[in-house]
Amino acid sequence: MKKIILxxxxxxxxxxxxDYYEGIDFKANGTDVKTELHDLINATHRAxxxxxxxWNILDKSDLDLDSNGKVxxxxxxxxxxxxxxxxxxxxxxxxxxxxxxxxxxxxxxEHVYPKSLAVPKLETNVPGTGTDAHNLRAVDRQINSSRxxxxxxxxxxxxxxxxxxxxxxxxxxxxxWIGDVSRIIMYMYVHYGMETNxxxxxxxxxxTNQDFMPDMFLKWNxxxxxxxxxxxxxxxxxxxxxxxxxxxxxxxxxTIIWGGENAENTWSELSTINYDLQETTVEVSPNPTxxxxxxxxxxxxxxxxxxxxxxxxxxxLSKEINLSNYPKGIYIIAVHLENGNxxxxxxxxx
Numbered sequence: 001m002k003k004i005i006l007x008x009x010x011x012x013x014x015x016x017x018x019d020y021y022e023g024i025d026f027k028a029n030g031t032d033v034k035t036e037l038h039d040l041i042n043a044t045h046r047a048x049x050x051x052x053x054x055w056n057i058l059d060k061s062d063l064d065l066d067s068n069g070k071v072x073x074x075x076x077x078x079x080x081x082x083x084x085x086x087x088x089x090x091x092x093x094x095x096x097x098x099x100x101x102x103x104x105x106x107x108x109x110e111h112v113y114p115k116s117l118a119v120p121k122l123e124t125n126v127p128g129t130g131t132d133a134h135n136l137r138a139v140d141r142q143i144n145s146s147r148x149x150x151x152x153x154x155x156x157x158x159x160x161x162x163x164x165x166x167x168x169x170x171x172x173x174x175x176x177w178i179g180d181v182s183r184i185i186m187y188m189y190v191h192y193g194m195e196t197n198x199x200x201x202x203x204x205x206x207x208t209n210q211d212f213m214p215d216m217f218l219k220w221n222x223x224x225x226x227x228x229x230x231x232x233x234x235x236x237x238x239x240x241x242x243x244x245x246x247x248x249x250x251x252x253x254x255t256i257i258w259g260g261e262n263a264e265n266t267w268s269e270l271s272t273i274n275y276d277l278q279e280t281t282v283e284v285s286p287n288p289t290x291x292x293x294x295x296x297x298x299x300x301x302x303x304x305x306x307x308x309x310x311x312x313x314x315x316x317l318s319k320e321i322n323l324s325n326y327p328k329g330i331y332i333i334a335v336h337l338e339n340g341n342x343x344x345x346x347x348x349x350x
Contacts, residue, residue, distance in 0.1 A: 018249060026256060033256055034257045038191065041244075042191070045132075045191070046241050048131055054131055054133055056240075058137075061236040061310055062233065063092065065228060067089055070090060071138040076164075077163035095108065096108040107139060107141065110137045112135050112181055112185065112188075113184065113201055118200075119197070122135075133237045134191075134234075134245050135187070137180075150166060151171070151202055152202060152216070156172075159172075176224070177224075179224025181220065183247040189213070194212075202217065208260070231334075232332055232334070283296040287345075288349070291323060291324045292322050292323065294320050295333070299337050305334075306332040306333075307329065330346060331349060332347070333346075333347055
């Protein structure tokens, strides 16, 4: 996971609030901010079908950024294991889509907020709450079965591996995934309200705020920083569904709404520290472009190029990127800086 991750839209300067959130008063009290985010997500969300809609999204959004043609499996641990439930990636075409044969070693769609724990339960037969791709992740068939609808729990003290485990009716998602899980649970609660009550999916429901959000999820959001994978995934889903997960764009929004220890803040307007804008400035121009783009960034290291399907096209690129050999469309540039920051920007090739 990167130390600090900033998400900037094409026309946004510095570490500013993206245009998607224009009109929201983030200086209001947490309850009002939550309500405004709910209204925004509802207004921009376009529900998709479970089949083939969600399959089509996950085939792109859940591709492992470091491999070719493999999806990244939530709750996975290592590809060095011969145990399917422990593996971290799987061939994108090796899916459990009802085509018959054994399900062993296949991947399927995991509802991070389980269908049966929602009230009413999440339905998948029509586009709606159960088909929201932000809540669905690629997962190994076997570990999905053992996870079932067990609530999430903390890692127990004797565990030194940090991998996903089921214990005493509670499921630990693994060190790599605690932030992913928490930000998805937060999104679902803001979007769908008490239908997806976060206390229903927490083994320990201890809550010090006034709005049902368990302290465990707030802690996980702080401990596990947003990854480049989450950022690219959020962008790809938004292209189809319209809605974004605000807690991926800025984990600090959870602190504004529910309190607790300060989570990572990626927007200078909300910063409680003195941001060095020269350190956080990243610009890409011209945008849109017909050929080349130039990255302006202090302490630039290199950049990765993705298409909007999540496919990694090139790595370790310089500040000048030639897109003339690529077709018209939308691309994602992940800019890596010396201090460990990653800034992702959407670029349009005309």
